[in-house]
Amino acid sequence: MTATEKRLIELAAERFSADANLLTPGQDFFEALGIKSIQALDLLTDLEDEFDIEIPDYEMQGVNTFAALAALIDKRA
């Protein structure tokens, strides 16, 4: 697990009251966290604050695993 994936999973678990130990990078975060796309955008806002980056909303299209989201952050960081 990369450092970005680890931090991302921690933040996601915190926001949506999930157990970070049960989350893995390859999981579909919509399913694992039981969230919808609008909540995923809230998570994106948290991530932008944490990593001090800005990601266009449409970049989230087709992104559904923690690993893919972490890759998106790494590209912008």
Next chain:
Amino acid sequence: MLTLDRLQCLGEALRDAMVTYKSNIALIEADRKRESARLTYREVRAEALRITALLQQYQVRPGDRCAILMSNQSKWLISAAGALWTGATLVPLDYKLTAPEQLALMLHCQPRALIIEYPVWRKLRELDLSGLAQTNILVTEAPDSDTLPAAVRWETSPGQAPEEVDGQRDDVACVVYSSGTGGTPKGCQLTHQNYLAQAQVLGRMYPMAESDRYFSILPTNHAIDFMCGFLVPFLMGAAVVHQRTLRPQFLGPTMKKYEVSHMALVPMLLKTLESRIRDALDELPSAQRQVIDTLIKVNDYATRREPNHALSSRILKPLHDRFGGRLKYIFCGGAFVDRGPAEFFYRIGIPVAIGYGLTEAGTVLTVNDLKPFRGDTVGKPVQGTQIEIRHPNEEGVGEVWAKGPTVMKGYLDEPELTNDAIIDGWLRTGDLGQFDPSGHLKLRGRAKNMIVTEGGKNIYPEDIEAAFDGLAGCEEFAVFAANYIWPAATMTGEQLTAVLRPAAGEAITSECLDDLRIRNGRLADFKRVTSYIVWSEEFPRTASLKVKRNVLSRHIAEAMTRDSLKELAQ
């Protein structure tokens, strides 16, 4: 408003505006925590001229096409003005399409230049772009670490001076795709005349003061934002506010900070905003709620003949403050507008101007003039536009045909499609409607095989059929708008249905349905089929083996009722 009658082209109109209003703020770009750009018209003109020179350096000549593929931002409008001043035709493309869909449209229109935002380019360049060998690519905001092989940085200083080239009224200003990401591309060729005529009419009906600010939320490639969020505010010296994110929590603060006065929404967003306000009202203590309800009634009575923003924003200040306090108008279109949310907003003193139009006819054919407000119609034909109801039934409902200065020249490289759509100068809209005694148009359904989602997306069944090619255990299949088979007097809740034909004498298999479900799930949610029917007869086809959709749909309607639709689990 500038006098547009004497002008020949959009480039000339934009140049006049930028000179006339040179000291006014033209563009504000708000990112999440900071304002990333604020430009006067003078500064916009200087930047746009730089793009003109850059495009000319990369061989863009009058009549060439220049595609733009960007989310809403100041660089979109700057690039558009710069491209228009080369005499090129703009091709605004939808950044929300998938990269293969974007490529398909560009292969069709073969732009000489493509101006593209870096994250979109990163996806597009993974595809085989050999079909775009003649296209010069300008990429915005690319990081220094990317060497951008085969592309140029948008920020590059040109090596030559710009030479402004004006077009003629009848020249094509834009090619706007109304469909065709999977089937035949329908590139609507809209002339300078189309845009100037529409801007003149809308500018008179809904004038903007130089102090007004339009919040650009709908994609700028969409006809509504291109007109209401670019041409009209620019031609009136008002400002356009962009924000890269449209996450709800960032909208309200931006509206307040920048004192937004105008915005355009699709019906789905209007509904979302309505339900948020209703929820907030429901949470109020009952005494406070009663006061608000009474004030809404007072406002309703005071504005029964026409809107009065100054009064409404005082009477209902807490509600108006939710939208920044200065919001005067919401333009709504792109899909059918339910009267409920529109009437709700009017009652709280924020009029919703409901319009009706097609990409094939600029922005709007009809629009509500708000004198008085009518939430149950799409308004009256705009000045210069004629609307006729052809082949009306006994209730007066027939197909809406339109003629006027905003009707397109035709579809790019598709003379047959053009001849089907425009007959003796009249555009067949494919929508069903009727006029009420006061001359307002009411839409009553569709005569064409397509649906429009509440989000304003036009979905043509032909465009998504490719996703189901080779469907397991199925001899033939076709996708239809259910309302095309069984005409319904409604413009909402439209759905796509798959017609499946198994081999002769066999039933449809669970393997086929599973395959349908899996492939359906891969489509964007608004493109998905939601039901199916099983049909046992061979599909009627033309000599070139295309399915005769009108004949097949008639046969189905004669043999089955709408109740035969089986729900397709998602």
